[in-house]
Amino acid sequence: MKVLIVSDTHGNHKNLDKILELAGDIDMFIHLGDVEGGEEYLDAVIECEKHIVRGNNDFFSDLPREEEFNIGKYRAFVTHGHSYYVSLDPEYIREEGKARCADIVMFGHTHKPYFEEKEEMVLLNPGSVSYPRQEGRKGSYVIMELDGEEKPKFKQFYLD
Template sequence: MKVLILSDTHGMMEDELKEVTERHRDEAEAIIHCGDSELQADDPAVTPMWIVGGNCDFDSRLPDELVKEAGQHRFFIAHGHLHSVKTTLMNLKYRAQEEGATIVCFGHTHIAGTEMNDGILFINPGSLRLPRTRRERTYAIVELTDSEATVMFYDFSGNPLKELEKSFQIA
């Protein structure tokens, strides 16, 4: 199973957002947006997504957090601005543990990366609009099996960023 993960698209035009999501339409079983889309909750570009609100989103219909299941995996999704992700992942880890989630998807930092911490996989897809620490605008796809998660990152055009790819054993 594959899940497409986006974040921090900051007012990206609907056709640009659809270009990325359509590229992976046949392989991704779910699409996650980790906030700061700056779009309304009912915008057609984001309605098929599991989406949360970020600090630059002003539609109160967007939740601060979501817990979703894909296959046997439980995801905790948040933008991260309410969890101090620029200084620590500890708050996200505690919330994921409270929710029984083993995968956390978040944004806010605009920095693409992934890590395993106490059996919880953290994925930040970076930003499709305003990246930090890299020049490429990025998104991620996590491929999940019963025992392994492989996180792959791509630039806006769909080119893989192999140096960021990582695999993890998961429960």
């Protein structure tokens, strides 16, 4: 199973289109918020299972604030992250993930990639597709791959 994880497109789909082309066939798409009205576009161009949550800039959106679902045998908790103060410290969202018995916690909001595996939980932020803030300022995304009973593999990618 191949899962594409993105965040913070902010209504700008140029880089997202590049990412979709580079990623090739995917089985699941996860967007961690701040689509800024791009829901219809995502529905039109992505044909697999989708999970899209509302970010702090998704005013008047009907998207859910957070979701819990399974990816294979792993429990995922996804949210934009602003309600868990992820810009300050990942501790609040880590604790929330533990409380929800999540194996994988995904968030956006900071526009900076983040990956941590601690106490049998993966905590990740793919960074921002459109407005990156990390050194080098390249749009970024994560591909998660599950192969049978193995642990999931996560790979961070950056656009040129």
